[in-house]
Amino acid sequence: MQTEKVIDFIVEWLKDYALNAGVNGFVLGISGGIDSAVTSTLCAKTGLDVLCLEMPIHQAKSHVNRAQEHLAFLKANYKNVDQLRTDLTPVFDTFKKEVIQEGNQAVIDMALANTRARLRMTTLYYYAGLKGLLVAGTGNKIEDFGVGFYTKYGDGGVDLSPIADLLKSEVYQLAKTLQVPESIINAAPSDGLFGDDRSDEDQIGASYPELEWAMKMVVENKNETNFEGRQKEVLKIYQRLNKANKHKMDPIPICIIPNNLK
CATH class of the missing domain: 3.40.50.620 (HUPs)
Incomplete structure (x- = not known):
């Protein structure tokens, strides 16, 4: 960089x-x-x-x-x-x-x-x-x-x-x-x-270098079946938190009312 x-x-x-x-x-x-x-x-x-x-x-x-x-x-x-x-x-x-x-x-x-x-x-x-x-x-x-x-x-x-x-x-x-x-x-x-x-790290269960590695693996479409041991564990931590916290990253859901109901 x-x-x-x-x-x-x-x-x-x-x-x-x-x-x-x-x-x-x-x-x-x-x-x-x-x-x-x-x-x-x-x-x-x-x-x-x-x-x-x-x-x-x-x-x-x-x-x-x-x-x-x-x-x-x-x-x-x-x-x-x-x-x-x-x-x-x-x-x-x-x-x-x-x-x-x-x-x-x-x-x-x-x-x-x-x-x-x-x-x-x-x-x-x-x-x-x-x-x-x-x-x-x-x-x-x-x-x-x-x-x-x-x-x-x-x-x-x-x-x-x-x-x-x-x-x-x-x-x-x-x-x-x-x-x-x-x-x-x-x-x-x-x-x-x-x-x-x-x-x-105490709260997340993984260090930032580990999480950055996991983010890179997800971008490369690799999943936990490609790894074992600590790498597999870290990837699972990353994927679990990423999924659980999507509501923070995505726009607020809006209920769109169909035109025929307005």
């Missing part, structure tokens, strides 16, 4: 989109992860206003530290970057008190994790409206179009997605060229939705 040319292309694409939309720039959440670090740096390179939000909800200390390190890096290198911290922990805790929590605990935990992402989306759009900004998404290709590892109407609720055509491995290539802090580059990817240090 021609990393520097890809960076320039994305930066110009972001700038053109924002100017054509008549907005002042971008707003996005800073999590301490590689995707938000790369996306925020790309947005900063446009020269337009960039508002970076910290939105902790019982956040793991390591995530908070990495987010603050990246914010310091951005503000030291780009004068168009501003930051705000909105602690959503009290909002989330109040929500938990008001909703029914009965049944399977794992299902409840997942619903609450998705609620965290949706509270953050609401906060991003509040500031987007307040300051005339676009909400920049931080999803990459394997997450958005491979296994659907994001929250519908949470981190999936954005105005534009600058890195959604890049695989996770390609995001890392951009990160090195953009001089993203090493602590972020070396950290295990995590969605941070459970208030602990569990990684994406």
